[in-house]
Amino acid sequence: MEKLAVYIHWPYCARICPYCDFNVYKRKTDDALLPAILADLKHWRDLSGPREITSIHFGGGTPSLMTATQVGAVVETVEKLWGMRDIEIALEANPHEMDIETWRAYCAAGLNRMSLGVQSFNDAALAFLGRDHDGTAARKALDLALEIFPSASADLIFGWAGQSPTELASDLSILLDAGTPHISTYQLTIEDGTAFARAEQRGQTRAIDAELSADFYDIVRGTLCTSGFDHYEVSNFAKAGHQSRHNLAYWRGWDYVGVGPGAHGRITTNGKRHATTTYLTPARYTKAVSNTGTGIDDKALLDSEAWSAEYLLMGLRIEAGISLSRYEALAGAPLNSSELKPLIEGGLLINERDRLKASQTGRLVLNSVTERLLLA
Ligand SMILES: C[S@@+](CC[C@H](N)C(=O)[O-])C[C@H]1O[C@@H](n2cnc3c(N)ncnc32)[C@H](O)[C@@H]1O
Numbered sequence: 522m523e524k525l526a527v528y529i530h531w532p533y534c535a536r537i538c539p540y541c542d543f544n545v546y547k548r549k550t551d552d553a554l555l556p557a558i559l560a561d562l563k564h565w566r567d568l569s570g571p572r573e574i575t576s577i578h579f580g581g582g583t584p585s586l587m588t589a590t591q592v593g594a595v596v597e598t599v600e601k602l603w604g605m606r607d608i609e610i611a612l613e614a615n616p617h618e619m620d621i622e623t624w625r626a627y628c629a630a631g632l633n634r635m636s637l638g639v640q641s642f643n644d645a646a647l648a649f650l651g652r653d654h655d656g657t658a659a660r661k662a663l664d665l666a667l668e669i670f671p672s673a674s675a676d677l678i679f680g681w682a683g684q685s686p687t688e689l690a691s692d693l694s695i696l697l698d699a700g701t702p703h704i705s706t707y708q709l710t711i712e713d714g715t716a717f718a719r720a721e722q723r724g725q726t727r728a729i730d731a732e733l734s735a736d737f738y739d740i741v742r743g744t745l746c747t748s749g750f751d752h753y754e755v756s757n758f759a760k761a762g763h764q765s766r767h768n769l770a771y772w773r774g775w776d777y778v779g780v781g782p783g784a785h786g787r788i789t790t791n792g793k794r795h796a797t798t799t800y801l802t803p804a805r806y807t808k809a810v811s812n813t814g815t816g817i818d819d820k821a822l823l824d825s826e827a828w829s830a831e832y833l834l835m836g837l838r839i840e841a842g843i844s845l846s847r848y849e850a851l852a853g854a855p856l857n858s859s860e861l862k863p864l865i866e867g868g869l870l871i872n873e874r875d876r877l878k879a880s881q882t883g884r885l886v887l888n889s890v891t892e893r894l895l896l897a
């Protein structure tokens with residue numbers, strides 16, 4: 522049976538961080554959203570037919586604003602609709618919203634992986650990033666996540682203006698001391714329309730330059746790879762058995778349900794793959810579900826060019842790379858780029874039998890590698 526991952530977007534945050542351009546709204550509760558999400562899941566079951574569920578991921582926004590009853594209702598609904606066995610059920614949490622009783626109740630509701638938005642343990646950095654937690658709260662939440670859940674992950678941001686290599690090393694060493702088995706590291710990106718973008722337009726620097734960023738990436742990689750982590754995706758490092766099964770579904774090109782406001786999905790039926798997006802605002806999303814049974818706003822057929830390009834773009838992010846025969850089946854022709862050979866000879870790509878992978882150096886400049894492959 523074909524595999525299917527389930528993504529639930531919970532778009533609310535207690536406050537909006539100055540660098541964030543996700544589909545988020547400043548609010549803490551919304552009783553109308555959960556019934557809409559549950560109804561939309563039923564619609565997705567009709568679309569997908571019977572499938573093997575690999576994972577449920579509560580992302581946001583701040584899904585740790587959900588009650589355990591709400592989380593449990595989603596898990597139960599997925600189980601009723603598709604059935605499930607030994608799957609990953611993960612939720613993104615902000616340290617500030619940590620509540621021991623709720624977290625234990627999440628665990629009882631089936632959650633087995635906590636993904637914590639630590640960002641940093643440095644108080645000044647957290648204030649600069651506009652976060653509502655400090656370093657002590659981050660460490661407390663991390664210890665609790667590691668105690669309660671079978672698996673846990675921490676998000677780290679690096680590369681804000683003024684950050685020193687020592688500060689980055691200190692954040693990494695706290696994560697290692699705590700025994701964190703999965704770490705996602707993101708370089709601070711200045712996204713259009715955010716408060717940080719406006720600050721930069723006024724001439725106030727928020728992020729480091731590209732050269733320093735490569736040095737910081739080396740620190741992250743060097744520290745984590747010598748500490749037993751597998752650098753299995755551009756931004757992700759895991760100890761054995763702790764890779765994100767949900768994110769791997771995206772990178773491997775599997776199908777995924779996308780429910781909740783502004784969620785993206787992919788669904789393949791009868792050899793045709795569609796990309797779905799839902800209405801962005803919670804109000805429009807819930808209204809659409811009550812009027813039509815689904816919050817899907819757009820369902821676009823991916824032609825073979827778009828489908829194969831997406832497979833390549835996502836697949837080269839992971840250590841395992843892509844299958845060239847799978848690419849050929851999707852594209853209708855082999856990957857016949859004139860750039861392939863120079864990229865392999867230049868050490869940016871590796872070809873091992875049917876697999877094409879980005880080397881460590883290649884992953885550092887992945888955007889330009891994939892651009893060359895797809896344009897040539
Ligand atoms: C959508 S957030 C959800 C997690 C949770 N709401 C939080 O912020 O802690 C997922 C992760 O994306 C990263 N992120 C979001 N915007 C970013 C940006 N502009 N630059 C770098 N990382 C970013 C953060 O590390 C964050 O933890």
Ligand code: SF4
Pocket residue numbers: 533534536537538541542543545581582583615638
């Ligand atoms: S970074 Fe997380 S907490 Fe901050 S606004 Fe974005 S989703 Fe919300």
